[in-house]
Amino acid sequence: MTPLLQVEKLRKAFGTHEVLRGIDLQVNRGEVICIVGPSGSGKSTLLRCLNHLEKPTGGAVFLMGEPVGLRWKGRSLHEMTFNELARQRQRMGMVFQGFHLFPHKTALENVVEAPIIVKGVPRAQAEAEAMTLLDKVGMRDRAHYYPAQLSGGQQQRTAIARSLAMKPDLMLFDEPTSALDPELVGEVLATMRHLADEGMTMVVVTHEMGFARDVADHLVFMDGGVIVEEGKPSEVLINPRHDRTRAFLSRVISET
Amino acid sequence: MKRPAPSADRPSIHDIRPVPARNVGQWLGGAVLLAMGLLFLQILVTNGNMKWPVVADYLFDAKILAGLGMTLLLTVLAMVLGLAIGMVLAIMRLSSGRVFQWISWVWIWFFRGVPPLVQMIFWYNLALLLPEISIGIPFGPKLVSWNTNDLITPFTAAIMGLAFTESAYAAEMIRAGIQAVNPGQTEAAATLGMTRAQVLRRIVLPQALRIVIPPIGNDTISMLKFTSLVSVLALPDLLYSAQMIYARTYQTIPLLIVATLWYLLLTTVLTICEHMIEHRLKAAPGQKTRFWDLRFFPRHRSTHQSAEVQP
Numbered sequence: 266m267t268p269l270l271q272v273e274k275l276r277k278a279f280g281t282h283e284v285l286r287g288i289d290l291q292v293n294r295g296e297v298i299c300i301v302g303p304s305g306s307g308k309s310t311l312l313r314c315l316n317h318l319e320k321p322t323g324g325a326v327f328l329m330g331e332p333v334g335l336r337w338k339g340r341s342l343h344e345m346t347f348n349e350l351a352r353q354r355q356r357m358g359m360v361f362q363g364f365h366l367f368p369h370k371t372a373l374e375n376v377v378e379a380p381i382i383v384k385g386v387p388r389a390q391a392e393a394e395a396m397t398l399l400d401k402v403g404m405r406d407r408a409h410y411y412p413a414q415l416s417g418g419q420q421q422r423t424a425i426a427r428s429l430a431m432k433p434d435l436m437l438f439d440e441p442t443s444a445l446d447p448e449l450v451g452e453v454l455a456t457m458r459h460l461a462d463e464g465m466t467m468v469v470v471t472h473e474m475g476f477a478r479d480v481a482d483h484l485v486f487m488d489g490g491v492i493v494e495e496g497k498p499s500e501v502l503i504n505p506r507h508d509r510t511r512a513f514l515s516r517v518i519s520e521t
Numbered sequence: 522m523k524r525p526a527p528s529a530d531r532p533s534i535h536d537i538r539p540v541p542a543r544n545v546g547q548w549l550g551g552a553v554l555l556a557m558g559l560l561f562l563q564i565l566v567t568n569g570n571m572k573w574p575v576v577a578d579y580l581f582d583a584k585i586l587a588g589l590g591m592t593l594l595l596t597v598l599a600m601v602l603g604l605a606i607g608m609v610l611a612i613m614r615l616s617s618g619r620v621f622q623w624i625s626w627v628w629i630w631f632f633r634g635v636p637p638l639v640q641m642i643f644w645y646n647l648a649l650l651l652p653e654i655s656i657g658i659p660f661g662p663k664l665v666s667w668n669t670n671d672l673i674t675p676f677t678a679a680i681m682g683l684a685f686t687e688s689a690y691a692a693e694m695i696r697a698g699i700q701a702v703n704p705g706q707t708e709a710a711a712t713l714g715m716t717r718a719q720v721l722r723r724i725v726l727p728q729a730l731r732i733v734i735p736p737i738g739n740d741t742i743s744m745l746k747f748t749s750l751v752s753v754l755a756l757p758d759l760l761y762s763a764q765m766i767y768a769r770t771y772q773t774i775p776l777l778i779v780a781t782l783w784y785l786l787l788t789t790v791l792t793i794c795e796h797m798i799e800h801r802l803k804a805a806p807g808q809k810t811r812f813w814d815l816r817f818f819p820r821h822r823s824t825h826q827s828a829e830v831q832p
Contacts, residue, residue: 361708365705424709
């Protein structure tokens with residue numbers, strides 16, 4: 266069976282600075298993968314390369330066997346345009362550290378926007394589905410609020426509903442709780458846990474070790490642009506084989 | 522020096538409100554300016570050469586009102602056209618296509634550099650350069666041709682001069698507005714599968730225009746006054762209509778006052794509109810603001826109160 270997402274020899278450099286130095290990773294349907302590591306290790310860049318928000322400088326990402334952002338024409342390989350990429354991007358929902366809700370639209374309008382504009386779903390149907398999603402993330406009673414009137418946690422839960430509205434095959438989370446006040450982290454993690462329980466395929470870049478331990482099927486530890494260690498969270502967290510993993514974990518765990 | 526001892530006839534510092542500090546300079550300066558203002562007003566009212574009865578006679582003269590209509594028409598058309606071209610230029614300037622960027626840059630450079638008055642005269646005399654304007658296959662046969670002098674009337678020359686100048690300024694404002702929108706907005710929209718045009722139309726431009734509306738209002742007021750330049754093309758706008766009347770009656774000052782009053786009225790109306798729009802934009806989205814919530818002279822004195830409002 267082809268994996269949902271396959272990353273092969275992925276490299277990314279900004280100028281001469283190499284951020285990713287050959288990443289291989291496989292995401293199967295229904296799996297939750299957590300990526301942890303010190304800041305600057307390339308986790309976010311890796312996530313952003315998956316949907317080509319950053320253009321990789323080497324290697325490839327395959328979504329159900331299809332190269333992301335690239336297209337074969339006979340024997341030559343062509344880069345896709347922004348609009349050609351849109352079709353692939355809508356299958357990978359993404360949740361950002363900074364939420365990035367559309368500030369001129371209410372929570373409900375944020376959620377229905379893409380289904381109506383991109384997929385051509387009739388407004389009434391889109392709104393009904395959006396209300397179900399907002400209910401799921403606990404935002405039903407705030408559906409008509411603007412982002413500026415919502416707390417960080419509420420904004421992030423709305424952003425999750427907005428991504429889910431496109432019925433993506435997998436969800437990418439880029440440090441979804443890092444910009445939140447500590448007391449608001451729990452509600453967002455609970456929403457993500459719920460999503461994982463429903464069988465959503467998720468790739469999560471996070472600093473929340475508790476979440477990684479409990480929810481991840483597969484834990485990836487990155488440092489210096491490479492995957493240092495990966496495996497079941499219980500193994501990696503409790504019996505790390507590499508010194509770098511051990512050093513990182515002792516730093517993170519002593520903090521909490 | 523000895524510290525004054527608390528005396529029985531002085532109340533406790535906790536029971537009494539301090540007298541606010543007075544700025545003597547402000548009072549003195551204000552008094553002088555007020556006196557000068559009154560003097561000026563006296564000249565306006567009592568000087569016989571102002572001929573207020575003549576002003577009253579011509580204020581609602583049919584020719585003046587027609588000129589007023591022309592001024593408004595020129596303002597609206599030049600702004601609409603200028604903003605439309607400016608929007609295209611701004612998008613071209615920000616596109617990744619080098620030719621787009623370059624052409625947009627040259628257009629803005631040119632039309633920001635050439636005074637609108639020079640442009641108007643130039644456009645009006647376009648026939649000297651291109652006697653005939655044709656649509657056809659480039660470097661091939663012509664399909665339709667017009668005599669340039671039939672095409673370029675004083676009105677079209679005026680609109681071109683005003684709108685092209687405005688387009689250059691509008692392009693820079695809109696570009697700044699687009700760049701002020703958080704790039705995360707584009708990324709979020711892209712991950713939802715929107716195309717470039719959808720991201721621009723639905724997400725970026727609505728936010729950019731919100732930022733750009735106050736300077737556009739300002740430009741509209743400038744444009745209203747710039748339209749008076751068209752009098753050189755003998756186009757009967759407000760100023761030229763007044764000029765035509767005083768050329769006949771020699772009532773120069775009263776008719777200039779008629780024009781001035783109308784310009785002032787229009788800019789006042791536009792200023793009020795601008796204030797209201799700006800006020801509504803400043804309010805957080807979703808927050809209801811009342812139509813009459815305007816302050817022309819906001820007071821900044823009560824710093825204590827505003828400090829308390831902070832959460």
